[in-house]
Amino acid sequence: MEQVRDLFLTTPAVRRQWQTFLDDHGIHDFSEQETAGLDATLGLYDGQGQLVGTGSVAGQTIKYLAVNEDPDAPAGARFNQLVSALESHLAAAGIFHLFVVTKIQYQQSFEHVGFQTLAKTDQGLILEKGRPDINDYRQSLPKAPATTKRRAAIVMNANPFTKGHRYLIERALSQADFLYVFVVSEDVSLFTSEERLALVKAGTADLDGLAVVPGGPYMVSYLSFPAYFIADQEQAVTFQTALDISLFKDQIAQPLGINLRVVGSEPHSRTTAIYNQQMKKYLPPTVQVLEIPRLTLADGQSVVSATTVRQKIASGDLAALVDYLPSCTQAFIHQHLQTLQARLKKGSKTDAN
């Protein structure tokens, strides 16, 4: 009788067996930052006690899935058994909306058990199952007036909202009838996602023709673009940016009629530079890409960047921030300086996006 059991990877022998099994199935990335995030790992054992399949969950994402199919059983039997065990595990934890990032060869298997493809590139794809899904997300967004033809989008982390972000938004508005500002929802930055969203809203309250909305799990999230939050190899970055961009194009831009994506030029971050480059490759002709040079200080040299702002918060050099920040963000930082500095000490790095 085949059995699904918990695998405890902290046990060296179990860990070795698990890693060897995955290695044989073409999964080789066992870096600490990947494996530390796994909440649970299940193993499928056959009648002889051999490991014949495994899969893990990290948050709401299925990872490290590999199966040896039984040649005598109907195709996909073990795969289905494992996926359904993982789903039950997540359901028991109250998670009914899940994702999987996987290789092209597994697309059919996942679609066969009710997953829907969100985005696909030559190297891999993202699928989703459960609610609230991408349709619910799209419906939660404010509608652009039907008369607007030129609809633009900006995706920003705004950690925190600077005059540079404001400048980018104003420039985008001058090019478009309506503008969606998607604020990254992932909560791994110095400023929490609520704080960032609230500051962008406050800092643009006087402008018309735009909607400031959370990006949800769909835009520059851990799911679609983990390298934005953790340093990674260039190849991984290229793959992830392609997935993130294809998700934006197919699931967000096309249904909402967005035909312009506005980005700030990126002189410092290698990852963001690759991202911008990939956008120009994949988005046109459906969506035009407009890269706007960064706002500079009065000296015409130093760019207004949120990274600099975070460094100044760390050093307590608030007077210097006047040139960088709109009044809403300044006020927020003055009010919450101690909290922010405490967060910085606790480990949110100033250099992480």
Added chain:
Amino acid sequence: MQIKQSALAGTLESSDVQIMLSPAKQGIQFDLVSDVAKQFGDQIKATVLAVLAAYDIDQVTVKVVDKGALDPVIKARAITACQRALAIADQPQWEVL
């Protein structure tokens, strides 16, 4: 009636069916994935809807992934999903059975 929480019942193994209920604001939205949807789709839907009706649930999103389950299996899984979604898994509604 609306459900209290999302709920999952059943598995994706052969001869079983997996039923997921999620809260919705309006009406019943039904989505079926099955190899035999063409032949038995209507019957599977009718069985699940009958159970929902027995629990007075009329605002819900239903996702069914069928792996060739027989009617009594579908009914049993639907009942379990409803009991869980209404947070009454410990108080079986015998009259529904």
